[in-house]
Amino acid sequence: MDFQYDEQQALFQSAVREFVEAEVVPNAARWEDEERFPWDTWHQLAELGLCSLALPEEYGGAGGGKIMLCIATEELARGSGGLSVAYLVSCGVAMDGICMYGTEGQKANYIPRCAQGEVAFFALTEPEGGSDVAPMRMRYRASDDSFVLDGTKTFISNGEESGFGVVFATKDPELGHRGVSAFVVEKDTPGLSVGRRERKTGQHCSSTNELIFDRCTVPRSALIGAEGQGLIIALESIDKSRVSVAAQALGIAQAAYDEMVRYAKEREAFGKALGRHQAIQWMIADSATELEVARLLTYRAAWLIDHGNLAIKESAMAKLYASEAAGRVCHRAVQVYGGIGYTREAAVERYARDQRVTEIYEGTSEMQRWAIARQVLGVK
Numbered sequence: 001m002d003f004q005y006d007e008q009q010a011l012f013q014s015a016v017r018e019f020v021e022a023e024v025v026p027n028a029a030r031w032e033d034e035e036r037f038p039w040d041t042w043h044q045l046a047e048l049g050l051c052s053l054a055l056p057e058e059y060g061g062a063g064g065g066k067i068m069l070c071i072a073t074e075e076l077a078r079g080s081g082g083l084s085v086a087y088l089v090s091c092g093v094a095m096d097g098i099c100m101y102g103t104e105g106q107k108a109n110y111i112p113r114c115a116q117g118e119v120a121f122f123a124l125t126e127p128e129g130g131s132d133v134a135p136m137r138m139r140y141r142a143s144d145d146s147f148v149l150d151g152t153k154t155f156i157s158n159g160e161e162s163g164f165g166v167v168f169a170t171k172d173p174e175l176g177h178r179g180v181s182a183f184v185v186e187k188d189t190p191g192l193s194v195g196r197r198e199r200k201t202g203q204h205c206s207s208t209n210e211l212i213f214d215r216c217t218v219p220r221s222a223l224i225g226a227e228g229q230g231l232i233i234a235l236e237s238i239d240k241s242r243v244s245v246a247a248q249a250l251g252i253a254q255a256a257y258d259e260m261v262r263y264a265k266e267r268e269a270f271g272k273a274l275g276r277h278q279a280i281q282w283m284i285a286d287s288a289t290e291l292e293v294a295r296l297l298t299y300r301a302a303w304l305i306d307h308g309n310l311a312i313k314e315s316a317m318a319k320l321y322a323s324e325a326a327g328r329v330c331h332r333a334v335q336v337y338g339g340i341g342y343t344r345e346a347a348v349e350r351y352a353r354d355q356r357v358t359e360i361y362e363g364t365s366e367m368q369r370w371a372i373a374r375q376v377l378g379v380k
């Protein structure tokens with residue numbers, strides 16, 4: 001049993017942390033205010049090898065695995081929730097289907113592009129529902145040499161910045177999950193347009209948009225896996241990626257906790273530092289404990305995945321616990337800051353806003369509990 005990073009992981013973590021301290025932390029609040037994707041920083045990330053980190057070596061990736069991806073995501077999230085979601089979608093869930101089920105041609109084309117910093121999207125959610133995705137509305141028609149996609153996807157991260165992405169559509173809603181197929185689509189394909197940008201609570205530097213497919217014609221080579229395999233590809237991609245959202249929640253919570261501890265030492269009330277008052281000590285103690293539990297669950301799930309397990313239950317537990325614990329930690333951090341914690345003067349209000357969605361995307365907390373219970377009870 002080993003509860004610490006190995007030498008390579010520790011070196012990697014300190015390199016990413018150094019980068020985040022220098023390039024992300026000082027700029028994150030401004031990116032949020034301007035609702036602007038930090039392209040320069042993104043290109044630096046790619047140059048540092050972060051975009052290729054978890055991609056297969058045969059196609060220009062670094063083959064770093066889930067633990068490394070979680071380290072990178074956690075550290076980026078300490079600096080900027082928005083940057084970290086762009087990262088975990090583009091270099092994680094959007095690429096998983098291509099890496100697992102893609103043809104040689106798709107892998108040879110898209111993996112190097114992602115590794116070099118091209119941004120990708122993953123389009124599953126529809127206006128009618130994100131938790132229950134099987135009754136899909138978006139349709140496709142097959143012809144001899146192409147597929148024609150029609151419909152709307154909603155809440156798509158990287159909607160504006162991406163150059164390509166994966167989208168799911170059904171041949172016939174009557175076929176249920178057996179009708180769904182997955183396609184990789186270039187963003188500049190005629191018939192694909194970027195719709196409304198969501199006005200979110202947080203993570204403003206990352207775009208979240210509608211994607212509208214109107215007689216969008218893609219070549220047959222755009223099909224990922226076999227026809228009818230789409231829902232399996234979608235769910236396996238999310239199962240694989242979910243632990244990175246746990247790492248993201250952990251990073252946001254760590255940032256909030258660090259600020260809370262610093263302020264508790266600095267600020268005085270009733271003649272002594274806030275941290276000398278028991279009520280504040282309890283908030284810090286509970287947060288420290290919950291962070292520790294979240295970290296153990298997250299990296300254990302990542303370790304299981306790196307050792308060839310699907311780790312569906314463990315990833316769901318990690319995401320459920322880390323995201324909800326992060327909510328409690330961010331809430332306490334705002335409380336310890338008092339009035340200033342409710343203003344843009346303090347970074348803790350941003351962390352609290354950025355954290356909230358970690359309980360929603362890539363499966364809500366309710367869906368995680370459902371997944372865990374199904375595994376425990378052996379229900380298919």
Ligand SMILES: Cc1cc2nc3c(=O)[nH]c(=O)nc-3n(C[C@H](O)[C@H](O)[C@H](O)COP(=O)(O)OP(=O)(O)OC[C@H]3O[C@@H](n4cnc5c(N)ncnc54)[C@H](O)[C@@H]3O)c2cc1C
Pocket residue numbers: 089122123124125128129130131132154155156157158200208357360361362363364365366367
């Ligand atoms: C900022 C942001 C970025 C996102 N990025 C992406 C992306 O890149 N790609 C993508 O495809 N999607 C993305 N999403 C969509 C996200 O995955 C969905 O919002 C999420 O899965 C929930 O779906 P929904 O919003 O339709 O809620 P619904 O499915 O309508 O659920 C509403 C509520 O009901 C609960 N509920 C639903 N069914 C049950 C049940 N059986 N039992 C108990 N409770 C239930 C849910 O837990 C939730 O609390 C993003 C969302 C946000 C906010």
